[in-house]
Amino acid sequence: MAVSATLRAATGRGPLVGFGNMVDKEYGSWWRTRRALIHNILWLCVINGILFLIGVEEGRGNPYNALDSLIQVFFQVGGLFATVGIVVSTQSSILGERQLGTAEWVLSKPVTREAFVLSKLLVNGLSFMFLAVAIPSTVFFLQTLLHTYLQPKPGPFLVGLALHAEVLVFYLVLTLALGTFLRSRGSISGAAIGLLFAGLILPNFFPWLLEFTPFGLQSFAAQLARERSIPVWAWQPILLTALWTVLLLLVALWRFDREEF
Amino acid sequence: MANEAVIRTKKLSKHYKGVQALESLDLEVTRNSIFGFLGPNGAGKTTTIKLLLGLVRPTSGSAEVFGHDIVGDTIDVRRRIGYLPQEPRYYEHMTARQTLRFTARFFYEGPRPAIEERINDTLELVGLADKADRPVRGFSSGERQRLGIGQAQVNDPDLLILDEPAASLDPMGRRDVLEVMERLRERATVFYSTHILDDVERVSDTVAILNRGELLAKAPIQELLVGSDGVAYSIEIKGDTADAKNRLSSQPWVAEVRVTPESGRSRWLVRVTDAEAAESRLLRLLLADELCTVTAFNRRKYELEEVFMNLVEENGNGR
Numbered sequence: 315m316a317v318s319a320t321l322r323a324a325t326g327r328g329p330l331v332g333f334g335n336m337v338d339k340e341y342g343s344w345w346r347t348r349r350a351l352i353h354n355i356l357w358l359c360v361i362n363g364i365l366f367l368i369g370v371e372e373g374r375g376n377p378y379n380a381l382d383s384l385i386q387v388f389f390q391v392g393g394l395f396a397t398v399g400i401v402v403s404t405q406s407s408i409l410g411e412r413q414l415g416t417a418e419w420v421l422s423k424p425v426t427r428e429a430f431v432l433s434k435l436l437v438n439g440l441s442f443m444f445l446a447v448a449i450p451s452t453v454f455f456l457q458t459l460l461h462t463y464l465q466p467k468p469g470p471f472l473v474g475l476a477l478h479a480e481v482l483v484f485y486l487v488l489t490l491a492l493g494t495f496l497r498s499r500g501s502i503s504g505a506a507i508g509l510l511f512a513g514l515i516l517p518n519f520f521p522w523l524l525e526f527t528p529f530g531l532q533s534f535a536a537q538l539a540r541e542r543s544i545p546v547w548a549w550q551p552i553l554l555t556a557l558w559t560v561l562l563l564l565v566a567l568w569r570f571d572r573e574e575f
Numbered sequence: 576m577a578n579e580a581v582i583r584t585k586k587l588s589k590h591y592k593g594v595q596a597l598e599s600l601d602l603e604v605t606r607n608s609i610f611g612f613l614g615p616n617g618a619g620k621t622t623t624i625k626l627l628l629g630l631v632r633p634t635s636g637s638a639e640v641f642g643h644d645i646v647g648d649t650i651d652v653r654r655r656i657g658y659l660p661q662e663p664r665y666y667e668h669m670t671a672r673q674t675l676r677f678t679a680r681f682f683y684e685g686p687r688p689a690i691e692e693r694i695n696d697t698l699e700l701v702g703l704a705d706k707a708d709r710p711v712r713g714f715s716s717g718e719r720q721r722l723g724i725g726q727a728q729v730n731d732p733d734l735l736i737l738d739e740p741a742a743s744l745d746p747m748g749r750r751d752v753l754e755v756m757e758r759l760r761e762r763a764t765v766f767y768s769t770h771i772l773d774d775v776e777r778v779s780d781t782v783a784i785l786n787r788g789e790l791l792a793k794a795p796i797q798e799l800l801v802g803s804d805g806v807a808y809s810i811e812i813k814g815d816t817a818d819a820k821n822r823l824s825s826q827p828w829v830a831e832v833r834v835t836p837e838s839g840r841s842r843w844l845v846r847v848t849d850a851e852a853a854e855s856r857l858l859r860l861l862l863a864d865e866l867c868t869v870t871a872f873n874r875r876k877y878e879l880e881e882v883f884m885n886l887v888e889e890n891g892n893g894r
Contacts, residue, residue: 320686320688320689321683321685321686321689321690321693322683322684322685322686322689323654323682323683323684324654324680324681324682324683324684325684327650331650332681334680335677335680335681338677338680339666339677342668342669342673343666343668346668347668414664415660415662415664416664416665416666418625418630418660418664419660419663419664419665421628421629421630422628422630422653422656422658422660423653423658423678423681423682424650424653424654424681424682425681426650574625574630574631574632575625575630575631
C-alpha cells in the first residue's frame with residue numbers, strides 16, 4: 315500500500331483486526347444518534363414510571379414493606395420489559411446488515427468477522443445496560459427515598475442487578491446468534507421472546523427446567539436484592555446460563571464465519 | 576516487475592445450490608493494468624470479485640492476490656484492496672466524512688490529522704467536499720456512487736476492484752469514474768466488471784469475457800478487437816472487378832475473398848493468412864487494375880460489442 319510519509323498503516327493481526335473501529339461505529343450508532351436518548355426516555359417511563367405509580371400507593375403503608383414491594387416490582391418490571399427491549403432493539407443488528415448490504419461492504423475491508431460480531435455484543439450490551447439498567451436503577455434509589463424514606467442496601471441490590479444483567483446478556487447473545495441464522499426479524503424476535511414467555515409458563519408444569527435454564531434467574535435476582543435467600547441449587551442455573559451464553563456466542567461466531575455475502 | 580501477476584486464480588470454482596456460478600477460472604491480472612471483466616448478467620463476474628475479497632468461499636480451486644491466498648490470508652489481501660460494490664450501501668446515519676473516516680481507520684492507525692487530510696483530499700477528488708457533513712441517507716444514487724469511489728480509494732490501494740462502477744451513473748458521472756481509473760493506473764491495478772462496452776474499449780488494456788461462469792476469452796483489448804478469424808480487410812470497389820478478384824484469389828496468402836454486391840459498387844471481405852504480405856501487396860494489386868476503383872480500404876477491426884456478442888452467442892446466452 316502506498317502510504318504517505320505521515321500515515322501509519324494498520325498492521326494488527328489476529329481475530330480482532332478492526333475491532334476498535336467497529337466498536338467506534340457501533341458506539342456511534344447509539345450515542346451519536348438519537349437512539350440513546352430515545353432509549354433513555356423509554357426506560358425511565360416504562361420502569362421508573364410504573365414504579366412511581368406503585369410507589370405512591372405503597373408509600374402509604376409500612377415503609378419497610380413498601381421498599382420490599384418496590385424492589386420486587388423493579389426486578390419484575392425491569393426483568394420482563396428490559397429483556398423484551400434488548401431483543402427488539404438488537405434483532406436487526408446482524409440481520410439488518412446482512413440484508414442491507416452494509417455487512418458485505420464492511421467485510422470487504424480488513425476486519426475479521428469475529429470483530430464484527432463481538433463489537434455488536436460489547437456496545438449493544440454496555441449501552442443497553444447503561445440505559446435500561448444503570449440509569450433506571452439510580453433513579454430507583456431516588457424513588458425509594460421519595461416514597462419510603464428508605465433505600466435498598468447497595469450490596470444485595472448490586473448482586474441482584476448482576477443476575478439481571480446475566481439474563482439480559484443471555485438474551486442479547488441469543489438474539490445475535492439467531493441473527494446469524496434466520497432471515498427475518500419476526501422469526502428472530504419471535505424465537506427469543508417466545509423463549510422468554512415460555513420461561514414464565516413452562517416451569518409451572520416442568521419445575522426442573524429452572525435448574526438448567528435462565529427462567530428463574532430474574533426471581534433469584536429480586537430475592538437477593540431483597541436480602542432473601544435463594545435455593546441452594548440456584549448456583550446451577552446461574553452457572554449454566556453463563557455457559558449457554560458462551561456456547562451461543564461461539565455458535566454465532568461459527569455461523570457468521572460461514573456466511574456468504 | 577511490470578508483468579508481475581497481482582491476481583492469479585487457478586481453477587477457481589464456486590457452486591451454489593444447483594448453480595455453477597464460476598467454473599474453473601484461470602486468470603492472471605498484471606500489475607498496473609486496467610483489467611475489464613465482461614459478461615452478461617449472471618456470468619459470474621460479481622462471484623469472482625466476492626471470492627477475491629473473501630466474501631464467499633471457493634468450492635474448489637484457489638487464488639492469490641499479491642501472493643496472498645484469498646482464503647487463508649484474506650485480511651492481508653483486503654489491506655491492499657479498495658472495493659466498490661455493485662450497489663454501495665453505507666450506514667445511513669453517517670455523513671460522507673464519517674463514512675470515509677470509518678473506512679480509513681481500517682487501513683491506518685494514525686496520526687489523526689493525516690487521516691483527516693486524506694479524507695479531505697478524497698472528498699475533493701470525488702466532488703463531495705460541499706456535502707461532506709450531510710448524512711448519507713439524503714444522497715442521490717450518483718452521490719452514493721461517488722462516495723463509493725471515494726471509500727474505495729481512501730486507502731490508496733494497490734488494487735482497486737470495482738463492480739459495475741458506472742452502471743448507475745449519468746454520462747458525466749461515468750466520465751468521472753473513467754478518469755479516476757485512468758489516473759490510478761500509474762500507481763495501482765484496476766480490476767473492474769462491467770457490461771458497458773464503450774467504457775471497456777476506452778480505458779481497459781486487457782479484457783476477459785465470462786459467460787455462464789466460464790472464461791471465454793482473455794486478451795489485450797487490441798488483440799481481441801482484431802477478431803478470432805485472423806487478419807481481414809474490408810474493401811469497397813467500383814467498376815469491373817472480375818479480373819481483380821481472380822488475381823487476388825490466386826495469391827497464396829489470400830484465404831478467402833467474399834464479395835457482397837451493392838448498388839454500383841461491391842464490398843469485399845478479404846481474409847489473409849500472411850498479414851505482412853497483405854500489408855505490402857494487397858492494395859497495390861487492386862490499384863494495378865485499371866478497370867476498377869478502390870473507394871475504401873480498411874484493415875478490419877471488430878467492435879468490442881461484436882466480439883462480445885459472437886463469443887457469448889457461440890457459448891449460448893448467459894441465462
